[in-house]
Every structure is written in structure tokens, then in C-alpha cells.
Amino acid sequence: MHKKIFFATLFLLILSIPVLCMASAKPIEIYINGEKIESDVAPIIVNDRTLAPVRVISENLGAEVYWDNDNRQVQIITSSKTIILKIDDVKALVNGQEVVLDVPAKIVNDRTLVPLRFLSESLGADVSWDNDLRRVIINRADAKVVDLAYEVIEGKPTVVITGDSPLEYSAVEIQDDRRLAIDVKGRLDTQNNALYVYDSCLEKAIAGEISIEPPITRIVLELSSNAAYKTYSSPDKKSIFVSFTYFDNILEDLTFENKKRQFIAEITTTNAANADYFFLSNPDRLVLDIKNIGLSEIDIPHVPDNNFVKDVRIGQFADDTVRVVFDLKNDTSYQVFQADNVFSVVFSQPFTIEDVKVTSQGDVSLVEILSSDEVFYELKDDTYKKQLKVIVPGAAIGKNLLDRNVIKIADGIIDYIELAKVKDAKTYNLEIVINLSSFVSCEMLSSSPTSNVKFALHKSSSLLPLSNKLIVIDPGHGGSDPGAIVGSVKEKDLNLDIALKLKSLLESNGAKVFMTREDDTFVNLYARAGMANEINADLFISIHHNSATSSATGTETLYYPDPQKKLLAQALQKAIVSHTGFHNRGIVERPGIVVTRETKMPSALVEVGFLTNSNDLALIVTDEFKQKVAQGILQGIVDYLCGSVN
Numbered sequence: 001m002h003k004k005i006f007f008a009t010l011f012l013l014i015l016s017i018p019v020l021c022m023a024s025a026k027p028i029e030i031y032i033n034g035e036k037i038e039s040d041v042a043p044i045i046v047n048d049r050t051l052a053p054v055r056v057i058s059e060n061l062g063a064e065v066y067w068d069n070d071n072r073q074v075q076i077i078t079s080s081k082t083i084i085l086k087i088d089d090v091k092a093l094v095n096g097q098e099v100v101l102d103v104p105a106k107i108v109n110d111r112t113l114v115p116l117r118f119l120s121e122s123l124g125a126d127v128s129w130d131n132d133l134r135r136v137i138i139n140r141a142d143a144k145v146v147d148l149a150y151e152v153i154e155g156k157p158t159v160v161i162t163g164d165s166p167l168e169y170s171a172v173e174i175q176d177d178r179r180l181a182i183d184v185k186g187r188l189d190t191q192n193n194a195l196y197v198y199d200s201c202l203e204k205a206i207a208g209e210i211s212i213e214p215p216i217t218r219i220v221l222e223l224s225s226n227a228a229y230k231t232y233s234s235p236d237k238k239s240i241f242v243s244f245t246y247f248d249n250i251l252e253d254l255t256f257e258n259k260k261r262q263f264i265a266e267i268t269t270t271n272a273a274n275a276d277y278f279f280l281s282n283p284d285r286l287v288l289d290i291k292n293i294g295l296s297e298i299d300i301p302h303v304p305d306n307n308f309v310k311d312v313r314i315g316q317f318a319d320d321t322v323r324v325v326f327d328l329k330n331d332t333s334y335q336v337f338q339a340d341n342v343f344s345v346v347f348s349q350p351f352t353i354e355d356v357k358v359t360s361q362g363d364v365s366l367v368e369i370l371s372s373d374e375v376f377y378e379l380k381d382d383t384y385k386k387q388l389k390v391i392v393p394g395a396a397i398g399k400n401l402l403d404r405n406v407i408k409i410a411d412g413i414i415d416y417i418e419l420a421k422v423k424d425a426k427t428y429n430l431e432i433v434i435n436l437s438s439f440v441s442c443e444m445l446s447s448s449p450t451s452n453v454k455f456a457l458h459k460s461s462s463l464l465p466l467s468n469k470l471i472v473i474d475p476g477h478g479g480s481d482p483g484a485i486v487g488s489v490k491e492k493d494l495n496l497d498i499a500l501k502l503k504s505l506l507e508s509n510g511a512k513v514f515m516t517r518e519d520d521t522f523v524n525l526y527a528r529a530g531m532a533n534e535i536n537a538d539l540f541i542s543i544h545h546n547s548a549t550s551s552a553t554g555t556e557t558l559y560y561p562d563p564q565k566k567l568l569a570q571a572l573q574k575a576i577v578s579h580t581g582f583h584n585r586g587i588v589e590r591p592g593i594v595v596t597r598e599t600k601m602p603s604a605l606v607e608v609g610f611l612t613n614s615n616d617l618a619l620i621v622t623d624e625f626k627q628k629v630a631q632g633i634l635q636g637i638v639d640y641l642c643g644s645v646n
């Protein structure tokens with residue numbers, strides 16, 4: 001055992017002699033790409049060839065080194081080359097091909113030393129020797145861009161930038177987000193330096209060298225509008241791909257605004273888009289998925305210092321979905337608003353409705369809603385249902401009100417107030433529902449946003465939408481014209497009965513009514529329309545009954561083709577059948593009817609039911625049914641006037 005070690009040491013000493021001799025001269029230095037390479041074992045010269053530590057040289061030239069102890073050989077591997085050197089063997093393998101060296105690899109001081117020029121050149125670097133400085137100078141060969149092409153890859157139009165060796169690149173949007181620059185480290189070495197495409201994704205791509213030392217080739221791509229792009233490399237990195245997807249809609253911009261108590265992110269898309277959003281906890285995040293949209297690789301602006309949002313991330317989550325993720329600080333509440341092509345995400349501290357106060361003074365009730373912070377609110381007036389709603393998006397119920405979801409008032413104007421948390425498609429709203437015991441007119445005393453929502457309710461004797469409206473009721477036929485007759489039942493009488501009931505309902509709710517006939521007299525059709533035009537009525541309602549075969553049944557409303565006349569017909573038809581339960585035949589466009597055609601105001605003609613149908617007729621003749629029809633028409637008029645037709 002001892003002997004073996006002794007011989008081994010002696011052997012190493014003998015080998016080391018030339019190194020020791022050289023030590024008197026200046027040691028050999030190695031520079032790679034201008035930088036001095038430090039190694040714990042100095043290079044040596046054997047037979048005029050420099051040998052240097054394999055690992056430090058290989059790694060500086062971008063290769064990996066593996067030591068195979070069983071075979072006493074070293075493997076140097078890059079993405080395109082495998083070099084195998086055996087210790088003390090002049091035969092080397094480069095990608096499986098045998099190459100004979102002047103000097104073999106050697107082990108010196110436990111380090112593998114290999115022929116420096118052979119290794120460097122095999123790894124694509126230039127080697128030179130400066131004898132005065134005793135310096136080996138190695139320069140990595142520059143990559144070259146050797147082709148530029150436009151192809152369809154996996155169904156997507158793609159610009160392919162090809163190099164003779166692995167390419168390093170960066171992508172930057174320049175000037176505006178419709179021009180993209182791909183900067184490649186390397187020289188341009190192809191005649192194919194321009195692509196003129198002009199399709200839905202790419203106008204053109206032009207390559208040129210923008211720097212010589214270091215060499216940089218810039219490929220400028222001018223994108224067509226609404227092309228989103230993605231860049232990636234081939235596994236061997238010799239090709240860079242810029243693939244395009246065409247979207248009708250793309251995410252154009254993301255901006256931030258830091259307000260005192262709010263932080264607002266605004267996301268702009270080319271056209272209005274749909275989005276889903278949801279909250280994730282641990283850590284708290286708000287995720288906004290914008291649908292059917294592409295992402296141009298926009299620069300995400302720096303998130304300014306604020307109390308609510310830590311960071312914002314954005315990416316093409318699925319082929320047609322862009323995902324924006326907001327990383328939130330603790331206790332941040334948020335609301336998402338959309339107006340046309342802009343999403344506004346408003347982050348704030350959660351706020352509460354602290355109190356609801358009512359001060360009653362005779363015919364006026366003053367309502368005050370106090371909140372912990374300024375709130376945006378909306379007042380919904382549904383006075384026909386004797387309800388007013390104050391809607392506050394994002395509000396919570398304060399401690400004061402937690403056990404008071406119903407507040408009894410009973411002051412002759414307000415019956416009671418309810419607090420309801422209502423989730424609509426976009427946000428949680430707190431609804432403060434004022435249930436009225438009389439008709440009111442509402443006088444707003446505050447404006448949104450405020451921490452004190454204030455309004456006065458004035459007692460009123462009329463149903464607000466009807467107040468001072470002039471409505472013409474036209475009972476069909478009359479006098480010598482009986483309309484449809486079945487047995488002893490004449491249409492003209494039924495029409496007048498309903499008209500009189502409707503007149504009374506309208507007048508008691510504040511409307512003014514004009515009748516085209518108030519008794520059994522004949523009135524010309526053009527005269528009926530003329531009267532309504534003459535007095536400049538707000539609405540014209542004609543009442544008729546139908547006749548046909550015995551199987552025909554139900555209510556229909558006829559209208560002259562005009563948007564407002566159609567809306568009125570829809571409102572009447574819907575409300576009448578909901579009051580009577582009659583079969584709904586829907587609305588019917590009839591350009592030829594004189595009274596609805598000649599009237600200048602919204603008008604419609606109601607065919608209540610069929611006298612020729614025994615089931616219809618049995619109900620139609622009853623007083624109770626006529627009252628229901630009148631109430632249905634009243635509601636239809638109110639719904640039309642309130643714009644609540646759908």
C-alpha cells in the first residue's frame with residue numbers, strides 16, 4: 001500500500017517538473033471575452049501546446065463538464081456538441097468523430113487539464129496567443145441570425161428568426177404598442193432581412209444590426225391592429241418564434257390612480273368586454289378574467305405606493321381569456337365597474353352604514369342615512385309599488401343596525417324601512433328599502449358621494465308617474481256601429497264599460513282623462529285620432545274585443561310600427577294578462593289601423609278577448625273581469641311611463 005502511494009507521488013513530481021521550470025517565467029494568463037479567468041491550477045505548456053483546467057474553460061464557454069471516473073475520461077457538452085477526452089490519450093471524440101490531438105488531456109494536482117486551443121475551437125471560440133504578455137485570448141464566436149421567415153406553426157401565423165447557434169434575445173415594445181422589437185445578441189447574416197406581409201396580424205418585419213460591439217440584431221415587427229403576440233424559443237434555442245393571434249378585442253392599457261381613500265385600477269380594452277371576477281384568500285387576491293380578448297404584451301406600470309394593492313399581475317390565462325390578478329393588503333374591499341370599454345376596479349377600506357334616521361313633520365318625512373365613509377348611492381323610485389330603494393354598492397351593515405333589519409316608522413308616510421344585502425351580478429349591495437304608506441314625491445337633499453344620504457318625502461295624493469298626464473281612452477265602435485255581436489252581447493258596450501272603469505282608476509291616481517266617446521254614440525275613426533292630436537295627449541288607448549272562429553282565445557295588443565307605440569303595446573299586453581290570467585297572444589304589428597296610425601303620441605289597441613270563444617265570453621261579461629282589465633291597463637300605463645317594460 002505504502003509503496004503504491006510513494007510511486008504515485010513520485011510520478012506526479014516527475015510530471016510536474018516542466019511546470020516548476022516554467023514557474024520562473026511569467027505565469028500564463030487566460031482571457032475569455034476580455035475577462036481574466038482565475039483558476040487554482042495554472043495552465044501549463046507541453047510540446048508548445050497550452051493545457052488548461054477543463055472546467056473553468058468549458059463553463060466560461062457555456063458548456064457543461066462531466067467526469068467519468070471508470071473510463072478516466074471527461075465529457076464536455078453543449079446543446080450542439082459532445083466532446084470526449086480520455087486522460088493521456090491523443091484520440092478525442094467530437095460528436096462521435098475521432099480527432100487526433102498533439103497533446104492528450106492530463107491530470108495535474110487532481111485537476112484535469114486539456115488542450116486549450118482544441119477545446120475552445122471545438123466550442124466555437126477563436127483563440128489567439130500574445131507571446132509578450134504570455135496570454136491566451138479566447139473570444140466566443142458571435143451568434144448569427146441566418147434567416148427570417150413567416151410561417152404557420154400550430155395554426156398560428158409566426159415569424160421565425162433562425163440563428164446558426166443558440167440565440168439570446170429580448171422583446172421590447174417601441175414607440176407604441178403596435179411595434180415590437182426583438183433584439184438578438186449576434187450579427188445579421190442573411191439576405192432575408194425583410195418580410196412584407198400585410199395580413200390581419202403582421203404588416204412587416206425588418207431586421208438590421210443596431211450595434212456592432214456587442215453585436216445586436218434588431219428585428220422590428222409592425223403589427224396589424226388587434227394582433228396579440230407571444231415569443232418563445234426552440235429547445236436548442238437556435239430559433240426564436242413570434243406567434244400571433246388575432247383578436248377582435250385586446251387589452252390596450254392598464255393604469256393606476258392613487259386617491260386618498262381609494263386605489264383605482266383602470267383596464268382599457270379595444271371594445272366593451274365581458275369579465276368574471278372572484279376573490280381568493282390566503283393571500284388575499286382579486287382575480288379578474290376578461291373574456292374573448294387577447295393580451296398584447298403590455299408593460300405593466302409600477303404599482304404606486306398605496307394602502308390596498310401590493311402588486312398586479314397580468315397574463316393570457318387561456319386562449320381567449322386575459323387574467324388580471326390584484327394582490328391585496330389586509331381588509332381591502334373592492335368594487336368592479338364597467339363603462340363601455342373600461343373596467344374600473346376600485347379598492348377601498350370596507351365601509352358601513354351606521355344609522356338610518358327618520359324625522360317626521362306632518363306631510364314631510366326627512367330620511368338620513370349615515371355611513372362611515374363617503375358612499376356612492378343610487379335611488380330607485382318604485383312609487384307604483386309604494387317603495388323607494390337606496391342602493392349602496394359594497395356597504396356593510398354597521399354595529400348600530402345589526403339587530404335592526406326592519407325599522408318600524410309608521411308616520412303616515414313611511415310604513416317601515418328594511419335593510420337587505422343583495423348580491424347582483426357584479427357586487428354586493430346594501431339596499432335600504434323604504435316601504436311607503438302613501439304616495440310621495442321625493443326631494444333629494446344630498447348628492448353622491450356623501451357620508452350623509454339625505455332626502456325628504458312629501459306626501460302626495462297621486463301616483464307620481466300619472467300625475468298631470470293626459471290620457472285619451474278610446475272605447476271602440478258605438479252608436480250605429482256595434483262591433484262584434486254574439487247573442488245579446490255587443491262589443492261596443494263591453495268596450496265602454498272597461499273604458500269607464502279605467503277612467504275612474506286613472507283620475508284617482510292623478511291623471512287627466514279624455515274619452516273619445518262617453519256614451520253609445522258613433523264617432524268616426526279619423527275623428528278619434530284627431531281629438532287626441534288636437535289636445536296633445538300623452539297616451540292613446542283604444543279598447544276592443546275580438547271575434548273569429550270559436551277556438552281562437554286570449555288577449556292581444558295591436559300597434560302601429562313605431563318604437564314607442566310598440567313599447568306601450570308591450571307594457572299593456574304584459575300587465576293585462578298578468579291581471580286577468582287570459583291566454584297571452586302577444587303584441588301584433590298592424591300598420592293599417594287608423595286610430596293607432598293617425599295618433600301622434602304613443603298609442604295601442606287592446607283586443608281584450610274573443611266574444612266568439614265561449615270560455616272567454618263567460619268571463620268577459622262579468623263586472624269583476626272588466627275591473628281586472630282596467631287595473632291591468634292602468635299598470636301597463638304606469639310601467640310604460642316608468643320605463644320598466646322589458
Ligand SMILES: [Zn+2]
Nearest residue numbers: 476483544545
Ligand atoms: Zn272592435
